[in-house]
Amino acid sequence: MMSCHKHQLTTLHLKENEYLLKKNKVILADKSEIDKANLARYIRQKPNTGYFFGAWKFKLQWKNIWYSEKKNKPRPAVILDTNTIKRSVKQLKIYLQNQGYYNSEVTTSVRRTRIFGKEAWETKKAVVEYTVTTGEAFIIDSTAVDINQASLIGVYKGSLHVSDVQIGQPIEVESLQKERERITEEFKNNGYYDFTDQYIHFEVDTNKGGHKTTVATVVKQPANDNGAHYRYYIRNMYVQTDFDAYALSNDVTDTVEYKPHVYFISKGKSKFKSSPIYKALFIKPEDCYSINKYKTTYKRLVSLQMFGLIDVDFNKVKPANSADVIRDLDVFVRLTPSKKMAISTEVTGTFREGFGANGAISFSNKNPFGGSEIFEFSISGGFENLTAASSEGKIIASNIGPRFALTFPSFLFFNKLNKKLSKNSFPKTTVSTLFNFQKRIDFTRYLSNAYLKYEWNEGKYKKHEIHLLDFSFSFITKDSYILSQLDSLPLSDQFRFQDNISSGVRYKFTYNNQHKPGVKHPMYLIARGSLIGLSSVVAKGLGLEKRNFNEAISLFDVRYSNFFKVDLDYRYYLHFTKENVLVLRAFSGAALVFDELSVVPFGELYFAGGANSVRGWQQRTLGPGIFVDEENFFDKLGEAKFETSAEYRFPVTKIIKGAVFVDAGNVWNFRTADDPTNFSISTFYEQLAVSPGLGLRLDFDFFLFRVDMAYPIKEPHLSGFEQLKGNVPNWNFGIGYPF
Numbered sequence: 001m002m003s004c005h006k007h008q009l010t011t012l013h014l015k016e017n018e019y020l021l022k023k024n025k026v027i028l029a030d031k032s033e034i035d036k037a038n039l040a041r042y043i044r045q046k047p048n049t050g051y052f053f054g055a056w057k058f059k060l061q062w063k064n065i066w067y068s069e070k071k072n073k074p075r076p077a078v079i080l081d082t083n084t085i086k087r088s089v090k091q092l093k094i095y096l097q098n099q100g101y102y103n104s105e106v107t108t109s110v111r112r113t114r115i116f117g118k119e120a121w122e123t124k125k126a127v128v129e130y131t132v133t134t135g136e137a138f139i140i141d142s143t144a145v146d147i148n149q150a151s152l153i154g155v156y157k158g159s160l161h162v163s164d165v166q167i168g169q170p171i172e173v174e175s176l177q178k179e180r181e182r183i184t185e186e187f188k189n190n191g192y193y194d195f196t197d198q199y200i201h202f203e204v205d206t207n208k209g210g211h212k213t214t215v216a217t218v219v220k221q222p223a224n225d226n227g228a229h230y231r232y233y234i235r236n237m238y239v240q241t242d243f244d245a246y247a248l249s250n251d252v253t254d255t256v257e258y259k260p261h262v263y264f265i266s267k268g269k270s271k272f273k274s275s276p277i278y279k280a281l282f283i284k285p286e287d288c289y290s291i292n293k294y295k296t297t298y299k300r301l302v303s304l305q306m307f308g309l310i311d312v313d314f315n316k317v318k319p320a321n322s323a324d325v326i327r328d329l330d331v332f333v334r335l336t337p338s339k340k341m342a343i344s345t346e347v348t349g350t351f352r353e354g355f356g357a358n359g360a361i362s363f364s365n366k367n368p369f370g371g372s373e374i375f376e377f378s379i380s381g382g383f384e385n386l387t388a389a390s391s392e393g394k395i396i397a398s399n400i401g402p403r404f405a406l407t408f409p410s411f412l413f414f415n416k417l418n419k420k421l422s423k424n425s426f427p428k429t430t431v432s433t434l435f436n437f438q439k440r441i442d443f444t445r446y447l448s449n450a451y452l453k454y455e456w457n458e459g460k461y462k463k464h465e466i467h468l469l470d471f472s473f474s475f476i477t478k479d480s481y482i483l484s485q486l487d488s489l490p491l492s493d494q495f496r497f498q499d500n501i502s503s504g505v506r507y508k509f510t511y512n513n514q515h516k517p518g519v520k521h522p523m524y525l526i527a528r529g530s531l532i533g534l535s536s537v538v539a540k541g542l543g544l545e546k547r548n549f550n551e552a553i554s555l556f557d558v559r560y561s562n563f564f565k566v567d568l569d570y571r572y573y574l575h576f577t578k579e580n581v582l583v584l585r586a587f588s589g590a591a592l593v594f595d596e597l598s599v600v601p602f603g604e605l606y607f608a609g610g611a612n613s614v615r616g617w618q619q620r621t622l623g624p625g626i627f628v629d630e631e632n633f634f635d636k637l638g639e640a641k642f643e644t645s646a647e648y649r650f651p652v653t654k655i656i657k658g659a660v661f662v663d664a665g666n667v668w669n670f671r672t673a674d675d676p677t678n679f680s681i682s683t684f685y686e687q688l689a690v691s692p693g694l695g696l697r698l699d700f701d702f703f704l705f706r707v708d709m710a711y712p713i714k715e716p717h718l719s720g721f722e723q724l725k726g727n728v729p730n731w732n733f734g735i736g737y738p739f
Contacts, residue, residue, distance in 0.1 A: 009061035010048075010077070011124040013069070016063070019080045021047045022113060022125040023054070029133040034099065039132060042091040045084040051650060051658075066269035077556040080126050082112065092130065092725055093443065100137040100170030102206065107131045107667040136211050144216040149228055152187065152219060159186045171213050176202050183217070191231035191288030192224070193314065193329065199229075210616070226325070232289045235328040237262045237281070241272045245309055250334075253448040261285035271337070272306070276372040276409050280304060283331055289314070291409050296424060303426045304372050304409050309336035360381030372403075376405045401436030401447075411454055427456040442635070443480040447603065448473045451506075461513045473558075474603060475499050500601045502561035504532035514573065533562030533594065533606070540594065562598040565591040567641070571739055579651045585642040585739045603608040606641035606667045608689070611732035612739065613643060614663040616691020616712035618730060621666040624677040626687050638667025640679045642688070645739065647695070659695030661708070664688045666716050676717075690714040691730070697737075708732040 011020050023702040024043050026036045050057040063076035088108045096104040108130045115121040143165060147153045184197040203216040221227045241264065252265040258274040264283060280300035282293040294312060301310045310333075317328040347359040360380035368375045379398030408429040411418050421427055433450040451470040457463050468469055476483065476499055507529045514522040567589025574582040591600045610619030624638035643665030652658050666687050668679030693710030711729045 008123070009064050010057050012064040013067055013075050014077065014079065014124050019110075019112070019124050019126040021045060021078045021080045021128065023047055023127045024126055025129045027129055028129045029131050030135070032094070032132075032134040034101075034132070034134055038586075039092060039095065039130070042095045043088045043128075043130065044091060045078065045081055045128075051652060062384070073403075078146060080128070084130060085110075092132065096132070096134060098173035100139075100172050101134045102138055103135040105133040105135070107133075138206055138211045138213050140165065140167050140169055140171055140215055141208070141212040142214045143167065146216060146218040148221055149219075151231070152192075152229060155186060155190045156183065156217075156219070159183075165215055165217075171204060171215065176215075179217070183219075185291060187229070188289070188291040189293075191233065191290070192229050193232040193289045195229055210249060218427075222564065230325060230327055232316075232327055232329050234283060234285050234287050234289065235261065235330055237283065237285060237331045237334070238265055239263070239274075239277060239281070239333040240265045241270045241335050242266045243309070243311070243336050243339070245336060259285075270368060270682050272367060272372065272502065273370045276304065277301075277335075279410060281333070283312075289329060299424070301333075301424060305374060306337060306366055306372050307335045308338035309334070311335075338366065340367065361416075372409045374407045376403075376407075378403050397440045399438040401434060403432065403434040405430055405432040411456075414454075418596060424459060425456040427454070429454055440635075442482040442485075444477045445480070446475045446477075450644075461511060461516060463503060463510040463512075465506075465508040465510075469503070470506050470530075471501075471503040472603070473501050474601060498559055500559045500561050502532045502601060502604075506530045520575055522573050524573075526569040528565075528567050528589075530565040530567070530604075533560060533598065559599075561601050561604075563591055563593045563600045563604070565589070565600070565604060579649070579657075581649045583645075583647045583649065583739065585643075585645045585647075587641065587665075590640040590670075592639070600639055602635070602637055605637035605639060607635060607637050608643060608665050608667050609636075609642065611706075611708065611734040614689050614691055615661070615693055615708050615710035615732050615738075616663065616666045616730050617689060622665075622689055623716060624668065625668045625675075625679070627676040628717050636667065636675065638679075639670050640668045642666065642684065647738070655699055657697040659697065659708070660692075661695060661710075662690065662692040663692045663710065687716040688714070689716050693729075702738050703731065706732075706734045706737065708734070708738070 011378070015019060024040060024045075024047065026038065026043075028034065047054065048057050048060040050060075060076055062161060067073070085108055090110060092106045093104060096106075098202050100737055108131070111127045111129060113123050113125045113127060115123065119277060145153075145156065147156060159182070162182070163706075164175045164182060168174070180197045180200045180202075183200055184195060187195040199220045203218060205214040205216075208214065222229060239262070240250070240252065250267070252267055254266050254270065255269055256264045256270075256274065258264050258278060262278065262281075264270060264274050264277075271623040280297065280303075282300065283290070287293070289408045294314075298310060298312055301307060301312075313332045313334070314329045315332065316326045317330055319326060342364050344362045344364075345360065346362075347357060358380070359382060360378055362376060362378035364377075367373065367374040379400070379402050381398065383398040385397075399513075409427075409428045410429065411421075412429040418427060429455040431451075432453065432496035434448065436447045438447060449470070449472045450524045451467045453465060453467050455463065455465040457475050509525075509527045511523070511525040513519050514524065516522065567587065569587045570585065572584045574584070576582070589606060591604055591606075593599060606621040607620040608614050613619070614622055620635040620637070623636050627636075643662060643663070645663045647661035647739050664685070666689055668684065668687075669675070669677040671678040673680070689712065691712045691714075693708055695706060695708040697707075698705045709729050709731055712727050
């Protein structure tokens with residue numbers, strides 16, 4: 001290293017007085033709220049990209065090995081350029097001025113890097129340091145307005161409470177631009193169809209002293225005959241549901257006036273009922289023009305998933321008297337139906353104790369009954385090669401079954417609620433039923449489920465789902481191996497693996513701001529709650545009898561599940577750069593029975609391990625609690641679960657991505673204190689299994705294949721990070737990110 005430090009792969013082909021730009025460093029000389037990352041964006045010369053926070057410049061090294069001057073191609077290294085440094089200083093000062101720092105200073109220095117700090121081991125690499133002294137920002141201490149048209153003044157003053165220009169804030173160019181866009185949109189939402197941001201400018205007075213400024217908002221008048229901005233109103237609406245953009249003519253032969261001044265037109269009889277489409281129209285006759293209503297109408301039509309092309313156009317209506325001012329608009333909504341039927345397939349691979357696969361084939365039919373419904377039919381299934389304790393060698397665990405779903409573009413049976421929901425709620429109703437056959441090592445069962453689901457949005461980033469009716473039936477075949485072993489299991493575990501019926505209400509809330517503008521570190525939250533079963537009083541009222549099973553409630557001699565379940569899944573994405581991300585995840589959940597005679601069916605229990613859980617353990621093999629039984633091949637399930645993960649994701653190439661992660665978690669039951677599976681708030685953290693690992697991803701934008709290797713370093717039943725003799729890494733294969 002000492003003899004070759006001047007001839008490293010990264011500095012090959014550099015001339016005597018040339019230096020590789022290793023890094024740009026921004027130093028804030030005074031206290032300021034300026035973000036260093038934002039400042040770094042305005043530095044013109046960027047170093048060669050590298051991995052592990054830019055330390056390993058593998059791409060540059062690889063290109064330098066194969067570079068030849070004879071090919072007359074530019075050298076791959078970013079060579080330090082002093083002229084570019086000067087341009088960067090100018091860009092930084094302009095940015096600081098735009099943030100309100102008019103007296104800022106930026107100085108630079110170039111520092112040669114040394115190995116171990118030895119002057120004799122000075123390299124041909126350089127770090128450029130930009131020292132920024134922002135000074136005091138100019139603050140807005142007063143505002144003014146210059147609008148000559150009285151109708152505009154009322155609209156402007158009515159929206160000042162959401163203004164981006166407020167007294168006490170720094171004078172920022174970005175805020176002024178946002179304010180211009182806000183005012184323009186406000187006028188357009190109040191009927192001023194022709195208004196543009198070119199009519200708005202700001203006058204800023206910075207000569208008041210004491211770093212104080214006055215901002216005056218000026219709205220100019222148009223150069224028309226009256227020198228005024230006109231408010232436009234909707235006259236007629238024309239909705240064509242069979243528009244063909246490639247046809248030479250779209251002449252219509254059928255016109256239906258669904259509501260006053262709202263006409264549905266088509267070439268012959270329309271295949272779409274008018275009601276669902278009309279509900280998606282937030283533009284109505286006699287209303288003044290509104291750009292927000294236009295945007296909401298477009299989004300609502302897209303959410304119907306019925307049309308491949310959607311065009312909403314406004315045409316000015318010429319008045320009968322040519323001397324009158326044009327103030328009416330006709331709206332033309334042109335809709336091109338998408339393909340009515342479609343078939344799609346999906347295949348994924350799994351790995352537990354052996355390779356397996358899951359697949360699905362789906363058929364969808366849009367608008368089957370003319371009301372913009374979507375009918376879906378799918379058959380899904382898969383297999384897994386597992387080790388069986390009850391027989392020699394491997395057996396094939398499999399599952400297969402159909403699913404039917406019909407989705408409506410509104411709330412069924414709640415018409416009044418449809419009207420009260422906000423414009424961006426996009427309500428839907430789904431009626432679904434499924435049947436599934438499952439064969440595993442320890443049991444064979446038939447599972448059926450049916451539900452009525454309502455879902456709607458709350459703004460752009462929140463979503464609600466509620467299952468008002470959710471009914472499930474699980475039947476275990478009499479030849480299942482587990483039935484012959486029930487006597488060796490605790491009574492509560494015996495009940496889990498028997499036939500059961502459940503019905504109740506489920507709720508799910510989702511918050512996702514990953515696509516929210518201006519959010520650097522987004523979050524993702526899922527909260528779920530289920531109330532399953534009936535109380536004894538209600539059960540008696542419905543004629544349910546208590547039979548066997550320690551007097552548990554049953555229906556048709558089948559045990560009735562009776563429990564409450566809630567869980568929370570939280571993820572936080574810490575972006576260092578666009579592709580260097582630290583993702584933190586925490587999951588917690590619990591299922592609680594109503595009384596000592598109730599149990600949680602195994603289909604509702606939690607499990608840990610696998611490609612999306614604690615990756616050092618195979619799926620359903622971790623826990624519960626500190627329970628250890630090498631001969632027990634049954635799935636390890638629990639009534640409570642806690643899990644946390646941290647994963648650092650970074651790019652290797654454009655397609656290949658890497659990850660370093662650590663997972664921890666376990667599942668537990670709610671039992672007596674001396675039960676090894678019992679959950680205790682004072683000891684649960686000591687029973688967490690821990691497994692760090694490495695990951696490799698192939699990212700094709702539309703498809704991501706993932707391989708994770710994790711090593712278990714702490715077993716739940718061990719008190720510390722003891723040596724785990726005989727443990728081997730666990731490999732996981734998956735599609736998409738684990739979280």
